[in-house]
Amino acid sequence: MHILITGAAGMIGRKLTTALVQAGQLRGKPIDNMTLVDVVPPVLPDGIAGAALAADLSDPAAAPALIQTRPDVIFHLAAIVSGEAEADFAKGYAVNLYGTLGLCDAIAAETDYCPRFVFTSSIAVFGAPLPDVIPDDQPTLPLTSYGTQKAMGELLVNDLSRRGLMDGVSLRLPTICVRPGKPNAAASGFYSSILREPLVGQEAVLPVPETTRHWFASPRAAVGFLLHAAEIDLKPLGQNRALSLPGVDATVADEIAALEAIAGPKATALIRRAPDATIARIVGGWPQAFDPARARALGFEAEPDMEAILRAHIEDELDGRIPVAED
Amino acid sequence: MHILITGAAGMIGRKLTTALVQAGQLRGKPIDNMTLVDVVPPVLPDGIAGAALAADLSDPAAAPALIQTRPDVIFHLAAIVSGEAEADFAKGYAVNLYGTLGLCDAIAAETDYCPRFVFTSSIAVFGAPLPDVIPDDQPTLPLTSYGTQKAMGELLVNDLSRRGLMDGVSLRLPTICVRPGKPNAAASGFYSSILREPLVGQEAVLPVPETTRHWFASPRAAVGFLLHAAEIDLKPLGQNRALSLPGVDATVADEIAALEAIAGPKATALIRRAPDATIARIVGGWPQAFDPARARALGFEAEPDMEAILRAHIEDELDGRIPVAED
Numbered sequence: 001m002h003i004l005i006t007g008a009a010g011m012i013g014r015k016l017t018t019a020l021v022q023a024g025q026l027r028g029k030p031i032d033n034m035t036l037v038d039v040v041p042p043v044l045p046d047g048i049a050g051a052a053l054a055a056d057l058s059d060p061a062a063a064p065a066l067i068q069t070r071p072d073v074i075f076h077l078a079a080i081v082s083g084e085a086e087a088d089f090a091k092g093y094a095v096n097l098y099g100t101l102g103l104c105d106a107i108a109a110e111t112d113y114c115p116r117f118v119f120t121s122s123i124a125v126f127g128a129p130l131p132d133v134i135p136d137d138q139p140t141l142p143l144t145s146y147g148t149q150k151a152m153g154e155l156l157v158n159d160l161s162r163r164g165l166m167d168g169v170s171l172r173l174p175t176i177c178v179r180p181g182k183p184n185a186a187a188s189g190f191y192s193s194i195l196r197e198p199l200v201g202q203e204a205v206l207p208v209p210e211t212t213r214h215w216f217a218s219p220r221a222a223v224g225f226l227l228h229a230a231e232i233d234l235k236p237l238g239q240n241r242a243l244s245l246p247g248v249d250a251t252v253a254d255e256i257a258a259l260e261a262i263a264g265p266k267a268t269a270l271i272r273r274a275p276d277a278t279i280a281r282i283v284g285g286w287p288q289a290f291d292p293a294r295a296r297a298l299g300f301e302a303e304p305d306m307e308a309i310l311r312a313h314i315e316d317e318l319d320g321r322i323p324v325a326e327d
Numbered sequence: 328m329h330i331l332i333t334g335a336a337g338m339i340g341r342k343l344t345t346a347l348v349q350a351g352q353l354r355g356k357p358i359d360n361m362t363l364v365d366v367v368p369p370v371l372p373d374g375i376a377g378a379a380l381a382a383d384l385s386d387p388a389a390a391p392a393l394i395q396t397r398p399d400v401i402f403h404l405a406a407i408v409s410g411e412a413e414a415d416f417a418k419g420y421a422v423n424l425y426g427t428l429g430l431c432d433a434i435a436a437e438t439d440y441c442p443r444f445v446f447t448s449s450i451a452v453f454g455a456p457l458p459d460v461i462p463d464d465q466p467t468l469p470l471t472s473y474g475t476q477k478a479m480g481e482l483l484v485n486d487l488s489r490r491g492l493m494d495g496v497s498l499r500l501p502t503i504c505v506r507p508g509k510p511n512a513a514a515s516g517f518y519s520s521i522l523r524e525p526l527v528g529q530e531a532v533l534p535v536p537e538t539t540r541h542w543f544a545s546p547r548a549a550v551g552f553l554l555h556a557a558e559i560d561l562k563p564l565g566q567n568r569a570l571s572l573p574g575v576d577a578t579v580a581d582e583i584a585a586l587e588a589i590a591g592p593k594a595t596a597l598i599r600r601a602p603d604a605t606i607a608r609i610v611g612g613w614p615q616a617f618d619p620a621r622a623r624a625l626g627f628e629a630e631p632d633m634e635a636i637l638r639a640h641i642e643d644e645l646d647g648r649i650p651v652a653e654d
Contacts, residue, residue: 089435089490097428108416127566139466141485141567148486152479158468159475163416239454240468 001026002033002050004071006057006103007078009038011181012120015223016075021045026073026230027116035071037062038078057099067106073116073230074166076103081186082124082146086282089145096149104156108165117157117168118229121242123215125151125172128285136244136294143285154242161234161241169229169237174217174247174302177255178313187282191216194252195259195310198270201324207276210253213288217247217302218312225300232298246302248309249289258306262314267324328353329360329377331398333384333430334405336365338508339447342550343402348372353400353557354443362398364389365405384426394433400443400557403430408513409451409473413609416472423476431483435492444484444495445556448569450542452478452499455612463571463621470612481569488561488568496556496564501544501574501629504582505640514609518543521579522586522637525597528651534603537580540615544574544629545639552627559625573629575636576616585633589641594651 003020007013013036020031034050036042037057044052055062057078078099079085085092100119107115126134127143142148150170157168179192190207191214197204217225225245234241250258260268292300303309314320330347334340340363347358361377363369364384371379382389384405405426406412412419427446434442453461454470469475477497484495506519517534518541524531544552552572561568577585587595619627630636641647 089492090432093432101424105417105420137466139464140482142482143489143566145486145490148482152482155467155469155475155479155482159472162470163472165416239470 001029001031001073002035002069002071003031003073003075004035004037004066004069005075005077006037006099007076008036008042008052009040010077011179012176012219012222012226013038013042013077015219016077016226017042017045019223019227021048023227026227035066035069037066057102058094060102063099063102063106064109067103067110070110070113071115074103074118075226075230076100076117076119079120080146082122082144082282083187085146085149086144086187092145092149096146097152100149100153100156104160104166108160114164115166116230117160117166118226119153119157119168119170120226121150121154121170121172122147123172123174123244123287123290125154126287130287132288134244134287134290136292144282158239158241162239167234168241169234170242171225171229172242172244173222173225174215174245176219176222177216177309178218178317180219180313180317187279190279191252191255194271195255195313198259198267199263199314199318199322199324201270203270203272205274206252206271207274207279208252208283209280210256211251212283213249213251214283215247215287215289216250216306216309217245218309220312220316221302228300236298237294243295243298243300244290244292245295245300246292247290248303248306250306254306258310261307262310263322263325270324328356328358328400329362329396329398330358330400330402331362331364331393331396332402332404333364334403335363335369335379336367337404338506339503339546339549339553340365340369340404342546343404343553344369344372346550346554348375350554353554362393362396364393384429385421387429390426390429390433391436394430394437397437397440398442401430401445402553402557403427403444403446406447407473409449409471409609410514412473412476413471413514419472419476423473424479427476427480427483431487431493435487441491442493443557444487444493445553446480446484446495446497447553448477448481448497448499449474450499450501450571450614450617452481453614457614459615461571461614461617463619471609485566485568489566494561495568496561497569498552498556499569499571500549500552501542501572503546503549504543504636505545505644507546507640507644514606517606518582521598522582522640525586525594526590526641526645526649526651528597530597530599532601533579533598534601534606535579535610536607537583538578539610540576540578541610542574542614542616543577543633543636544572545636547639547643548629555627563625564621570622570625570627571617571619572622572627573619574617575630575633577633581633585637588634589637590649590652597651
């Protein structure tokens, strides 16, 4: 079992790599080769045969070199995040569209090759006007360049899967929360930082009203989605290989209530309101909640509520400790 | 007024060029420059300043050279047809996707430039399962590579228009009928040939059952759509610049009845049934009829019925004559 992960140095990529090494197998076969690629060199885990490569997928030579090694399973996570893709038109298209196209073209160019291809799409393929709860047959109408690039990737995955060139699936990940580490350029960053920073006694900025409602899953759930997508029979999806995924439907007020329940008012007092019209406009066009019936029928599962998301973060990132409550 | 037409040597491109020359103006300004481009050199009409160029839009150098002349209105018609795009994966993507991407990238690279961009999409962006009458909010789900490439082009036109890089619109043309001239590689070719060939006393092959139902407009109506799309205010479309267009909802039996009404049984006797499972499978996944309310509200108009389509063909292509009835 040879596994290729693009964007392997990113947060989800690293957690996915760790989870695969811990499992030791995928699709019933021992993992004997991993190719990890990112713009910065990823770290190949000890004792794993394979390669950790620094490569820019927007370089036309990058994808053929990766695909000619014919990995059995490809996790295509590499992407420029939404805020940066909106700020830099050329860079967003280069990585998020041409990078995906390069992989697809290289896969199509191989003969007798049909890898499992797990593509991380996004709920940003949907844009206002939207129903409060989005059904599986909601038309895609992205309102950002990032969402546009992901929607185009979904179309590619559908077409190559239909043609038998890959056995692909596009996962519309909920917004990942709590995202560990430093903030990145994603417009959605505050959803995590208003939980993550107060838990360790640091101030966090809230740029949108507390009534803002959104759709969340933990990094742990996201890795679970990716592994599940690599394992299952995808034929029940028919021609539409794009899946909206289960998540937690929560407002910013729900996030703050979960933080207070778990870490107390000392934590929530660290959230500073600083309205930002640009961020409010971007996230205001995003989906609020989903009815992901197709994904649920296939066995995809997320956390039940925001407190469970917060507890997963405390277990996975803080060794079970709540520093703000210990001072 | 400088107009660029890609695919200008094609059937619609030539008729559009003629119509523009006859009108002499577009958007209230005299047409003083036309750039016509195709893989074979188009013909620049007498007395028109401009250029007729042979260029392959899948060549990365082609689009920048065209766009640096900063045309005011761009009609992007160039495409590999459905049958050929399905048979040749690389060629279809090269022209239908990378060609459109090249134009978009070149437009985005210009500063202070926002051309009117009229993109010919297709009803092939929709695929089964479909309702009998397709509403304007039907999700795109292409079942061919051609439809995939057109759906991706629609996403690009939406995103560049949203960013103010173009003022674009994607027209989902009905199947063009009666297409004049020789058959091409489109899987839909029989819809025209069962009318066109019998009218001039030649046999035509019908590969599908007479109950097969589809959505049609004449070449004359298609040129009318393109000109109208270049003229009107597109702001009422909001973020979704893709339009399903009016057409004639007709079965193959309706086509044959119109032929019999206008040209008599001698014409219809020239239709030979030769079932073809591949063609039946492709067109069986295509749309049957639309409720194109948004396009109608913007003033787009097609023929009322199949007889009107047939009469337009006889007037425009046969000088008003019906050869099979003259023998």
